[in-house]
Amino acid sequence: MxxxxxxxxxxxxxxxxxxxxxxxxxxxxxxxxQFMTEDDHTKVAAGDCFENSGTAEKPRIKKRDCGDPKAEYKALKKIDGAVTSLACSDVEGTTGALTQISFDKASESFAVCYKSNRR
Incomplete structure (x- = not known):
């Protein structure tokens, strides 16, 4: 050949x-x-309103004006250093919590205590 x-x-x-x-x-x-999506969860502070276009297990948070019909929730308090939603149990009016847990830096962990923004 x-x-x-x-x-x-x-x-x-x-x-x-x-x-x-x-x-x-x-x-x-x-x-x-899936981890590079735009998400405002680290920017939410007390008094801010937001929508969750994701799920309870995988939230996708977008800050909204509190008068916006898409603004489902209102942040009552942000607790830096919190590692569970139990940190919000003493915050009056709280109906839910968003948490971010950082295993590298405890200072980057937080919980946002929120309530419904629906009237």
């Missing part, structure tokens, strides 16, 4: 590597994309 008609194995390996690399990069982007 003529060697000039055989495909170059090293070139084939390079293209296979590039193909696998592209698949891995695209997969990593799609998986990581």
């Amino acid at each position: 003529d060697d000039s008609l055989q495909p170059d194995n090293s070139l084939r390996r390079i293209w296979m590597f590039v193909g696998v690399l592209v698949v891995v990069c695209v997969s990593a982007f799609l998986i990581n994309r």
Whole structure:
């Protein structure tokens, strides 16, 4: 058999590597994309209103003007350093809590105590 008609194995390996690399990069982007969404949960402070376009388990918080019909909730208090929603149990009028827990820096953990903004 003529060697000039055989495909170059090293070139084939390079293209296979590039193909696998592209698949891995695209997969990593799609998986990581869920964590890169715009979310205002770290910006919510006492007196702010917000909507949750996500779920209770995976909230997606968007700050809204309190008069906006989409503003479902009103923040009553933000407790820095809190690691559970129990921190809001003593805040009068609280019907729910958002929590962020940072395992690296306890100072970045907090709870936002909120109530319904519906009248």
